[in-house]
Amino acid sequence: MRELGFANLCFGLAGIISLFKPEWRMASAFTCGLYYGLAAIQHIVKKPVNINERFALWTDVIVFVCLLIYFLGVVK
Numbered sequence: 001m002r003e004l005g006f007a008n009l010c011f012g013l014a015g016i017i018s019l020f021k022p023e024w025r026m027a028s029a030f031t032c033g034l035y036y037g038l039a040a041i042q043h044i045v046k047k048p049v050n051i052n053e054r055f056a057l058w059t060d061v062i063v064f065v066c067l068l069i070y071f072l073g074v075v076k
Helices: 002-020 022-046 051-075
Strands: none
Touching: 002 022, 022 051
């Protein structure tokens, strides 16, 4: 569980840095989106059993969709 927290902190920091260094944005959107997309799939496969797991599922899905929209919008 601690490693997941570290991953979230690292991806968040990369996102914050990308506000000041635009060349980081695509890499940050791609890697963060991939991470949250895979996390969402993990939650779906496992079937959330409590409110915390359902919250994690939906936040992962929302972040993934937002980053996917950004990534696809920039790639065009």
